[in-house]
Amino acid sequence: MDSSSNDSQFRLTLSEVTVEVNNPKDKARTQQEALTYPASFAKPLVVQPGDQLNIAFVLMKAPADATEAAKGVRAHQSFIVFRPQPATDAQAHLGPLVQSFQSTTSGKHRVNLIAGRFSRYFSRQPGAYDVELILGVFGAVTPIRYRLGTIDFDFPLADPTDPAVVDDEAKRAKQRALEGPPDAEYEALPEIVHQFRPAEHMPPVLFSLGYSAVVLLPWPILLALWKWIGIKPTQWPKTPAMLVTHGLFFGGISGFIFLYAAYWIKLRLLQTLAYALPLAIFTALVGRVALSDVAHRRVQATKSE
Template structure:
């Protein structure tokens, strides 16, 4: 029992250390607001969860943001999300470049940044985000708020706001069913197509044609079974084609054709070989009679 408790304690400590190792360690977070000449207007060294209460920036100011990540794993993305505190809720994402040493930074010139900063004087919330593929929990830090003054000249024009509303209902019209030919006419032409075959069988009966291959097959049961299998597989293939034309989809047709084709190939090869053997035997018999 004591060993079991020790094992559980070790497992718990190992899992706790894994959770701690999988959290982001961000330090030395600095936020500097500088004038165009480089003079610092405000400087804040931030530590979670402290947030900047209020920053006021002119259009020509530069916001400098830097930090350091102490994890062995480097982040896939590190950025600050600016969200306007008005009805539009515009989001502006500014990505930071992170070096192999873990130090990251960006310089944001409001005059050259996203046009959304130039839609007028607005207040923005600043959220610092760090994420990577090997650490599940992202780092999120609310840095505070900043008010950016709109430009006095050449302000950006906000696009017209889209208003979504229900559109008129679309009524799709299908083509009417194709008219089929009259059943009597179709039956008449079917009879006309079958008439030559009836005439053929009638003439064969009058001429007294003997089906020697059929007689030879009946004398050998295995040859007869093979021939029936071969012609049956051919009839099955024709039936599959008919079914595909009328109601069956493609994939069942391919499966059936795959099976029937193998059966037709094997049985047909044997039937043709048997026919060739009988032909050679008849030729040899005729040659002996002539001699």
């Protein structure tokens, strides 16, 4: 099983793969297998309490077009997985044993597993385990999934009432709850169909026209009041400069009206204030001049009477 990807510019492979089982106290029990990737070892290895399981290999990165020689590369993600075989219902609840390990920049990897440290796990379900290496490298879309073969863990069956076993089982149950269901239990969910909200009911047209009339009503009232108090063209400013000033003043007031309308329709409060500040300063300045001119002309009219 070679790991390559059409989307990456290189392929991953393994070399110098060796699997060794030894016991420091019994050299005669040493078992060693030299493998050629992606082949698995021919017969199961046997591991007993006190044994050490050593796995060594070199991870190589070679150009996809084979224009350059392969060179060692560090695996950015590396795991060894022990899955009980066959995975019966009694064994499935414990799940696989997954261990991570480190590597060197030259691509040399070594896994040293002291079986005694995992006796709580293997003694609860002794027997044959399928061993797999999972290696990932940045830039390689497809990781290496290398099945080494079968290892038989010959451990005495643990007492399920042992407090240490009970405590370990509780920790593993909590971890499985955090991890969620295995991949095999995931399935396609029903398609999500969006439920769009029905269109809002608009008020009758007559109501809208009536509201608009109420909003616009102050303007004809204002014109009527101006006519009632006797506004005449002769009362307008006499000089062009004052005429422009009065026009700017009324323009500033009208600008506030349009600004209020824009705030009601689309502007936000801070945007409205940003526009209102310079408009207020401008209207205050021209208004001061315009109103001063009105007061001056009223004083002149009073004196002439």
